[in-house]
Amino acid sequence: MVPTDHTLTSPTNWAGIASNTEFWSQLAQTLLPGYVNTCRWFAGKARQQTGFAAKTVHTIPLPDGDVAYLLILEATYADGIPELYQLPLSFIADSIANSLPFQLADVPDKGRIGEVALDHHAGVLIDAIYDERFRRALFTNIYTDQVLPQPDGQLTFHKGKGLEEGDNMLSSRVLPVDSSNSAMVFGEKYFMKLYRKLFQETNPEVDMVAFLTDKSSFDHIPAFGGSIVWQHPDAAPSDGADITLGMVQRMVPNDKDSWMQTGDYLNDFLYAVPQRLFAIREDVFEKVELLGKRTGEMHCALYKPNADADFAPEPITDEYRAFMIKRLEDLLERRYALLIDNYTKLDPQAQRLAWVFMEAKEMIETFIDDFRKRPLGSLRIRIHGDYHLGQVLATRNDFVIIDFEGEPESSITERKIKHSPLKDVAGMIRSYHYAVSAKLFNSSETDDLDPEHLQRVSDRWFYLIRDTFMNAYQDVFGTPHPLFKNNNELNFLLLIYLLEKAVYELGYEISYRPSWVKIPLRGIIDVIREIEKILLSEGEIEADIPLLQTGLLQAKNL
Numbered sequence: 001m002v003p004t005d006h007t008l009t010s011p012t013n014w015a016g017i018a019s020n021t022e023f024w025s026q027l028a029q030t031l032l033p034g035y036v037n038t039c040r041w042f043a044g045k046a047r048q049q050t051g052f053a054a055k056t057v058h059t060i061p062l063p064d065g066d067v068a069y070l071l072i073l074e075a076t077y078a079d080g081i082p083e084l085y086q087l088p089l090s091f092i093a094d095s096i097a098n099s100l101p102f103q104l105a106d107v108p109d110k111g112r113i114g115e116v117a118l119d120h121h122a123g124v125l126i127d128a129i130y131d132e133r134f135r136r137a138l139f140t141n142i143y144t145d146q147v148l149p150q151p152d153g154q155l156t157f158h159k160g161k162g163l164e165e166g167d168n169m170l171s172s173r174v175l176p177v178d179s180s181n182s183a184m185v186f187g188e189k190y191f192m193k194l195y196r197k198l199f200q201e202t203n204p205e206v207d208m209v210a211f212l213t214d215k216s217s218f219d220h221i222p223a224f225g226g227s228i229v230w231q232h233p234d235a236a237p238s239d240g241a242d243i244t245l246g247m248v249q250r251m252v253p254n255d256k257d258s259w260m261q262t263g264d265y266l267n268d269f270l271y272a273v274p275q276r277l278f279a280i281r282e283d284v285f286e287k288v289e290l291l292g293k294r295t296g297e298m299h300c301a302l303y304k305p306n307a308d309a310d311f312a313p314e315p316i317t318d319e320y321r322a323f324m325i326k327r328l329e330d331l332l333e334r335r336y337a338l339l340i341d342n343y344t345k346l347d348p349q350a351q352r353l354a355w356v357f358m359e360a361k362e363m364i365e366t367f368i369d370d371f372r373k374r375p376l377g378s379l380r381i382r383i384h385g386d387y388h389l390g391q392v393l394a395t396r397n398d399f400v401i402i403d404f405e406g407e408p409e410s411s412i413t414e415r416k417i418k419h420s421p422l423k424d425v426a427g428m429i430r431s432y433h434y435a436v437s438a439k440l441f442n443s444s445e446t447d448d449l450d451p452e453h454l455q456r457v458s459d460r461w462f463y464l465i466r467d468t469f470m471n472a473y474q475d476v477f478g479t480p481h482p483l484f485k486n487n488n489e490l491n492f493l494l495l496i497y498l499l500e501k502a503v504y505e506l507g508y509e510i511s512y513r514p515s516w517v518k519i520p521l522r523g524i525i526d527v528i529r530e531i532e533k534i535l536l537s538e539g540e541i542e543a544d545i546p547l548l549q550t551g552l553l554q555a556k557n558l
């Protein structure tokens with residue numbers, strides 16, 4: 001089998017190709033590297049790749065007798081551990097293209113992998129999510145609790161409580177969102193997520209959604225409809241042998257997510273700014289309060305003193321402090337290096353903000369060091385982990401929280417670590433800061449306004465909204481509560497997580513949206529100002545530690 005420029009060929013037909021290792025090896029070396037690097041879900045684009053290999057191939061029979069395959073693809077890198085990705089494949093031979101229940105022409109370019117000729121049949125290899133037969137097969141297998149034995153273990157399809165009787169023949173479509181995973185919709189009633197990057201364990205999202213559905217009455221998440229799991233033959237149960245490949249939830253009818261909804265509210269605010277009006281409608285506060293309340297309720301539902309070890313609350317131990325300090329130090333080191341490498345690409349304003357951040361290095365270190373020794377009696381629980389406005393769907397009068405998978409950069413072990421729920425709170429507070437900053441600083445309506453004035457207006461909106469969210473959140477718990485020992489601890493922990501999040505975001509923006517770098521930089525500086533206040537009030541700053549150059553900030557219109 002010799003691949004030509006455009007076509008990968010094999011004498012084996014599609015139905016028998018699963019065991020043709022040479023075909024998979026050729027595919028992984030020829031068509032896939034180029035294709036995978038165009039996919040939004042592939043997280044290795046910025047790393048130095050050393051190759052791809054077909055790790056295993058699972059067979060999924062299709063309703064018409066044809067088959068699709070779930071290819072488990074390994075990506076290796078010059079540095080760091082390899083990653084596993086899931087790539088579902090369908091072969092559409094030219095001869096069958098007209099008899100399919102979908103139009104090949106409707107498969108978008110991002111779903112077309114390349115031309116293949118198998119057993120003298122020419123055709124195209126596509127990502128099987130665009131093949132209606134494959135979507136139906138997945139859904140039916142879940143609906144009927146199928147187990148499909150495979151040469152490398154078995155695929156177990158599990159039907160969850162959220163699937164209703166009589167819903168086994170629903171039409172389906174691919175949801176046109178470009179994100180880290182793939183989403184499909186069935187009968188506009190169920191949402192199926194196919195995970196792309198795989199972990200050698202149950203995906204934290206399935207853990208979290210199953211816990212909230214089964215062990216709590218919190219119903220502001222979509223009900224759990226089932227999962228697809230690859231069970232390895234050779235791993236001991238303690239190795240976490242189950243690899244989650246997909247999950248079904250109830251589809252939430254929604255107009256938009258809360259990021260878009262907040263953006264709409266901010267439009268009214270933005271249009272008033274040039275007229276020197278400070279205008280926030282009452283219903284904006286009501287929405288923010290409601291989100292604070294739902295967030296508090298989610299954390300109450302996750303706080304179960306009698307839960308088993310995976311979910312039981314834990315104290316802030318020395319081990320946890322060491323983990324967080326290392327994470328913060330690593331993040332800071334990597335971000336300072338990124339800023340230095342990219343400094344000349346930043347615009348002058350971003351460069352000045354970057355300087356302020358760099359000059360505050362010592363103060364930040366003093367603050368982090370405080371985390372090592374400060375007595376802390378608050379508890380930690382499993383949390384959402386990547387909580388921001390884009391993770392909250394806005395229904396007509398309420399909110400539904402989605403995407404419990406954790407931060408894309410973190411390892412699976414890190415994603416399951418228990419934190420103070422204030423880490424989620426910090427995520428949402430940062431998100432409000434993002435929303436107002438993006439709106440005010442990236443809109444033509446404010447082009448002629450004095451940046452200093454704009455910053456003051458933006459800060460005012462942010463502080464009001466932040467406090468509204470926080471008050472509603474804290475009201476859910478009442479005080480004292482084991483999750484928050486007292487207000488001092490709450491403020492301290494919140495600042496730690498705000499710092500962590502803003503520093504994380506700085507890296508995210510440099511890599512993905514360089515023109516937004518100023519937003520997390522402003523966020524970091526905002527946090528540094530708060531840190532400075534705490535350190536000053538506690539006499540922690542000594543004369544030789546430079547204070548934040550707030551004068552510099554004023555003078556340079558940041």
Ligand SMILES: Nc1ncnc2c1ncn2[C@@H]1O[C@H](COP(=O)(O)OP(=O)(O)O)[C@@H](O)[C@H]1O
Pocket residue numbers: 175177179180181182183191193222249250251252253257390391402403404405
């Ligand atoms: N249960 C659901 N009902 C309706 N839409 C959903 C549901 N879950 C997710 N979505 C939509 O799909 C998008 C991607 O989902 P998300 O869980 O954030 O995936 P990813 O893990 O790829 O980031 C969301 O932004 C939202 O628009």
Ligand SMILES: O=P(O)(O)O[C@H]1O[C@H](CO)[C@@H](O[C@H]2O[C@H](CO)[C@@H](O)[C@H](O)[C@H]2O)[C@H](O)[C@H]1O
Pocket residue numbers: 179180259386388389390406407408427430431432434435505508
């Ligand atoms: O893809 P995910 O949703 O898991 O999260 C990643 O992408 C987010 C951007 O889509 C990023 O969020 C940052 O930008 C948001 C606005 O687009 C803002 O609301 C968030 O506060 C901000 O963190 C997120 O950090 C990243 O992990």
